[in-house]
Amino acid sequence: MQSSALTLPIEKNASLLWKECLSIIKENVPSITYNTWFLPIKPFALDNNTLKISVPNNFFIEWIEEHYNTLINKTVGHVLGAEGKLAYVILEEKPPVEERPINTAQNNHTPTLISLKKTRNYETFLNPRYIFDNFIKGEGNQLARAAAFAVGENTGQTSFNPLFIYGGVGLGKTHLIQAIGNKILEASPDKRVIYLSSDVFTVEFVEAIQNDNVNEFSNFYKSMDCLIIDDIQFLIGKEKTQDLFFQIFNTLHQSGRQVVLSSDKAPKDLKGLNERLISRFSWGLSADVQPPDFETRVAILKNKSFSFGISLTNEILEYIAQNITSNIRELEGCLVKLLANSSLNSKEIDFDLVKKTVREVSTNKQVNISIDVINKVVSEFFKMEENKLREKNRRKEVVFARQIAMFLSKSLTKSSLKTIGLHFGGRDHSTVIHAHACIEKMLSSDPKIKEMVISLKNKIEMSVV
Ligand code: ADP
Ligand code: MG
Numbered sequence: 001m002q003s004s005a006l007t008l009p010i011e012k013n014a015s016l017l018w019k020e021c022l023s024i025i026k027e028n029v030p031s032i033t034y035n036t037w038f039l040p041i042k043p044f045a046l047d048n049n050t051l052k053i054s055v056p057n058n059f060f061i062e063w064i065e066e067h068y069n070t071l072i073n074k075t076v077g078h079v080l081g082a083e084g085k086l087a088y089v090i091l092e093e094k095p096p097v098e099e100r101p102i103n104t105a106q107n108n109h110t111p112t113l114i115s116l117k118k119t120r121n122y123e124t125f126l127n128p129r130y131i132f133d134n135f136i137k138g139e140g141n142q143l144a145r146a147a148a149f150a151v152g153e154n155t156g157q158t159s160f161n162p163l164f165i166y167g168g169v170g171l172g173k174t175h176l177i178q179a180i181g182n183k184i185l186e187a188s189p190d191k192r193v194i195y196l197s198s199d200v201f202t203v204e205f206v207e208a209i210q211n212d213n214v215n216e217f218s219n220f221y222k223s224m225d226c227l228i229i230d231d232i233q234f235l236i237g238k239e240k241t242q243d244l245f246f247q248i249f250n251t252l253h254q255s256g257r258q259v260v261l262s263s264d265k266a267p268k269d270l271k272g273l274n275e276r277l278i279s280r281f282s283w284g285l286s287a288d289v290q291p292p293d294f295e296t297r298v299a300i301l302k303n304k305s306f307s308f309g310i311s312l313t314n315e316i317l318e319y320i321a322q323n324i325t326s327n328i329r330e331l332e333g334c335l336v337k338l339l340a341n342s343s344l345n346s347k348e349i350d351f352d353l354v355k356k357t358v359r360e361v362s363t364n365k366q367v368n369i370s371i372d373v374i375n376k377v378v379s380e381f382f383k384m385e386e387n388k389l390r391e392k393n394r395r396k397e398v399v400f401a402r403q404i405a406m407f408l409s410k411s412l413t414k415s416s417l418k419t420i421g422l423h424f425g426g427r428d429h430s431t432v433i434h435a436h437a438c439i440e441k442m443l444s445s446d447p448k449i450k451e452m453v454i455s456l457k458n459k460i461e462m463s464v465v
Contacts (some may be wrong), residue, residue: 013043013046014043014044014045014051014053015043017043017046017051017079017080018042018043018051018053019043021051021075021076021079021080022038022039024075024078024079025038025068025071025072025075026038028069029068029071029343030343030344030346032310032339032340032343032348032349033067033068033343034311035309035310036308036309036343037060037063037064037068037343038064040055040056040060041053041054041055041060041310042054044089047087049080049081049084049085050084050085050086050087051076051080051084051086051087052086052087052088052089053086053087053088054075054088054089054090055087055088055089055090056090056129061088061090067344068373069229072086083237088225102126102214107360122194123222124181124185124193124194124195125194125195126178126181126182126185126193126194127178128182128197130155130174130175130176130178130179130182131179131182131183132145132148132149132152132179132183134170134303134307135175135176135179136292136296136300136303137296137301138140138292138293138295138296138299138300139290139293139296140171140289140290140291140292140293141171141172141176141289141290141292141298143287143288144165144167144172144173144176144287144288145176146287147163147165147285147287148161148163148165148176148177148179148180148260149183151163151180151258151260152179152180152181152182152183152184153183153187155180155184155191155225155226155258156225156226156257156258157255157256159259159284159285160284160285161253161256161259161283161284161393162249162253162258162261162280162281162283163177163180163258163259163260163261163284163285163287164261164262164263164267164281164284164285164286164287165177165260165261165262165263165286165287165288165289166262166263166264166265166266166267166286166287166288166289167264167288167289167290168264168289168291168327169264169327169329170326170327170328170329170330171289171290171291171292171327171328172289172328173230173262173289174230174262176194176229176262176289177195177228177230177260177261177262179183180226180228180260181193181194181195181226181228181260182223182452184226185293189282191225191226192223192224192226193224193225193226193228194221194223194224194226194227194228195228195229195230196228196229196230197229197230197231197234197235198229198230198231198233198234198235198241198245199231200230201235201245202234202235202238202241204217205217205241205244214244215222218244218247218248221248221252222248222251222252222298224252224257225257225258226257226258226259226260227248227252227257227258227259227260228259228260228261229245229259229260229261229262230261230262230271231262231263231264232261232262232263232273233264233265233270233273234261235273235277236270236271236272236273237272239274242273242274242277243274245277245307246274246276246277246280249277249280250280253283259284261281266286266288267282267286268282291325291326291327292327292328293322297320297321297324297325297331298314298317298318298321300328300331301317301320301321301331301335302317303329304312304331304332304335305317305335308335308336308339310335310339310349312349312354315351316349316351316354318353319351319354319355319358320334320335320358323358324358324361330361333361334357334358334361337357337360337361338353338354338357341353341356341357344376346428359461360461369412369413369422369460369461370413371409371413371415371419371423373426373460373463374405374408374409374412374413374460375389375390375405376463377422377456377459377460377463378401378404378405378408379401381401381456381459382397382401384397384398385402387424388401388423389401389402389405389424390423391425392425392426393425402424402425402435403435403438404439404452404453404456405424406420406421406424406432406435406436406439407430407435407439407440407453408453408456408457408460409423409424409432410436411457412457412460412461413434415431416429417432417433417462420432439453
């Protein structure tokens, strides 16, 4: 019998070939990795000697490429033969995907990313992952979800126009407002729906001014059946953009078309936004999203872990839900990290790994961090003796390092300002407040300092795990 490694088995179809690839991959990676990253990939088509496989999103490709590039190449070579190639296809992933190679390695089997653009002549920017089916209901999002669902079902015919969803970060606003768009298109693919964040809207508007096509720009948005704008708070301080948005809003609203907005605050609290916009926002319905309660957190974790292809015991789910309480993005982050920790180290997910991971991502971790640890990590970072920060030394670089250490102590420990001040050279609480304010200011104005502080935070957290 001839080996399939030498000639391309053209009589085989895509699904058989991919099955063969999978069986090789399965032998060579931990089962958790296999289930998470390879099983969700589906064979798409066999085009000459190129096997096209569809992946859920770009992230998958990047992850696989980063960690399993060699394995993939070898496998493809083995199954498809020397001329065989692999191409990834992402179905409706945003941002718009162009046909482009995603790997620069000089390798025959280097996969290519193929675009499956829809026939519409603009990009909706909707992420197909954000749908109502995978949005878990809870007390904190009940009204917002119900209203969003109604708008998705009867666009422009409810009195929820505009629908204004507001609340803190990571609580599902983007998910909900995009679910509306996806629902509308599912029932009526010809409807014109677009999603964008208000800062993207602003950038495009500025470009339109520069290119002298503001009319075209505004007519495009006026042509929508449903306009979804995320994070509307970014329009604050941008008067001209607000004016244009006001016009677009009026046109859409007057002709019974839907506007959906999200923001970090309720309309009345959007200080700095034009009053006439604020008043229009209250024409429809404003609904907030609140942090999820314990039961909802467990339900979300259950659902997400299922979709990641892992099954966790109730004990583990509850442990995570008890310790990560602030928002859903963090819950999700914890699961992703858990998967990464487990698959990269080929470790099964046991309670120890869960505890370690929760500790890494939990915002409640400050209980374990001491000022001493912070002093040590910051001194090491600035290549100073540990004592320097505890002395009254006023050299510029020591003062700066000390301010950073004070800032981190205030953010990461539960110590009082007085204790922090005493630790760093017997200073009083007002010095700590001042240091905190200085660094906070720098964080928002200097990306380098921000990066440095984040890296210090990570180092500190790692050193207490
Ligand atoms: P926000 O826009 O409010 O900052 P996102 O919509 O981006 O939050 O949500 C953060 C992450 O949490 C997303 O991946 C989203 O899918 C997920 N998420 C938020 N709320 C829920 C929910 N109720 N059920 C399932 N997933 C959720
Ligand atoms: Mg958002």
